[in-house]
Structures are given as C-alpha cells and as structure tokens.
Amino acid sequence: MDKDKKKISMLMSVYMGFVMSIFMTVTGVCVGMLPNVLAHRIPPQAMIISFISGFFISFAISMMIGFIVPMHKITDSATKKFKPGLGKKCMETLISDVIYTPVISIVMVAFAYMSNSKNGEGGPSYIMMLIPSLIACFIVGYIIIFLIQPVIFKHLMNRFGPRKDGAPNARPGNKKK
Numbered sequence: 001m002d003k004d005k006k007k008i009s010m011l012m013s014v015y016m017g018f019v020m021s022i023f024m025t026v027t028g029v030c031v032g033m034l035p036n037v038l039a040h041r042i043p044p045q046a047m048i049i050s051f052i053s054g055f056f057i058s059f060a061i062s063m064m065i066g067f068i069v070p071m072h073k074i075t076d077s078a079t080k081k082f083k084p085g086l087g088k089k090c091m092e093t094l095i096s097d098v099i100y101t102p103v104i105s106i107v108m109v110a111f112a113y114m115s116n117s118k119n120g121e122g123g124p125s126y127i128m129m130l131i132p133s134l135i136a137c138f139i140v141g142y143i144i145i146f147l148i149q150p151v152i153f154k155h156l157m158n159r160f161g162p163r164k165d166g167a168p169n170a171r172p173g174n175k176k177k
Contacts, residue, residue: 008156013066015152020100020144021058025051027140028108032133036124050112057111058104065100074099093146101141105134 029051036042075092082088109130 004160004162008153008160009072010067011156011160012149012152013063013071015156016145016149017059017062017066019148019152020104020141021055021062023140023144024101024104024137025054025058025108027136028105028133029054029112031136032109032112032129041124046115050115053115054108054111058108061104061107062100065103069099071096071099089146089150093142093149096145096149097138097142101137102134105137106130109133 029047033042033047033050037044037047075095078095079088079091082091109126113126113129
C-alpha cells in the first residue's frame with residue numbers, strides 16, 4: 001500500500017504541476033504582457049514566445065516543488081485541528097497556493113522581463129509586471145487548486161487506491177508484482 005501512496009503522490013504532483021502551469025502561464029502572460037501588447041510597446045510574438053517558454057519553466061518549477069516539498073505532510077500538519085469540510089479544504093488550498101504561486105510568478109515574470117529587455121522590446125519595470133501578475137496568479141491559482149485538485153485526487157484514488165472493502169485495487173495496469 002505504501003508503494004501505491006507514493007505513486008498517487010507522484011502522479012498528483014505531475015498532474016497538478018501540468019494543470020497549474022497552463023493556467024498560471026496564461027494568467028501571468030496575459031496580465032503581465034497583454035496591456036503592453038495592446039499599447040504597442042511589446043510585439044505580439046513576444047507574448048507567444050513568453051507563453052511557450054513560460055509554460056516549460058513553470059512546469060519545471062512545479063515539478064521541483066512537487067517532488068521536494070512534502071505538500072501532503074505540510075497541509076496535514078497545518079490543518080490537523082480543522083474539522084473535515086469546506087474550511088479545511090480552503091486552508092489546504094491556501095497553503096498550496098502560497099507555496100507554488102509566488103515562486104512560479106517571480107521566476108516567470110523575471111524571465112519575461114529579461115527576455116523583453118534582452119530583445120530591446122522595452123516595456124514596464126519588473127515590479128510593474130510582477131505585482132498585477134502575482135495578484136492575478138494568486139486568485140487564479142487558488143480557484144484552480146480548489147476545483148481541480150479533488151478531481152485529480154479522486155481519479156488517482158479510483159485507479160490506484162484501495163477498493164471500498166479495503167482490498168488492493170485490481171484494475172488492469174495496477175497489478176501487484
């Protein structure tokens with residue numbers, strides 16, 4: 001069973017990292033760069049390049065955080081006095097959001113800023129790109145974690161978790177060796 005818990009934890013990190021990277025990159029790039037693209041201070045292709053490269057950077061950061069930070073242990077210890085329910089779920093979501101969002105946002109905005117500066121495309125200062133992006137990413141990140149994490153967890157438990165009677169899951173592809 002311990003092997004199944006590790007598999008679920010690892011896949012949870014990968015799936016959540018992928019989903020969060022997509023949404024955080026779209027949010028960060030749109031909030032940080034779209035106003036400047038519309039004002040013709042940054043060319044549209046810079047936004048597309050920032051999205052593609054930002055996704056890969058965000059996914060790499062998510063994977064590092066997911067495999068280094070024991071999220072389940074942190075959220076369990078921080079919410080152990082909470083009763084199961086909405087309050088506990090909101091706190092778990094907030095903890096995940098506070099761990100992931102600032103790191104991803106700071107690095108992605110720094111990358112976009114350096115790319116724009118390096119290419120001579122100008123634009124606003126780093127702080128003026130970071131603040132709105134960070135605020136928007138906190139909000140979007142919270143919503144995505146709150147809505148998507150239970151769906152992914154349920155999918156993984158159905159696939160790898162124990163059956164309701166406590167026996168190991170005997171689905172094809174999950175056979176014990």
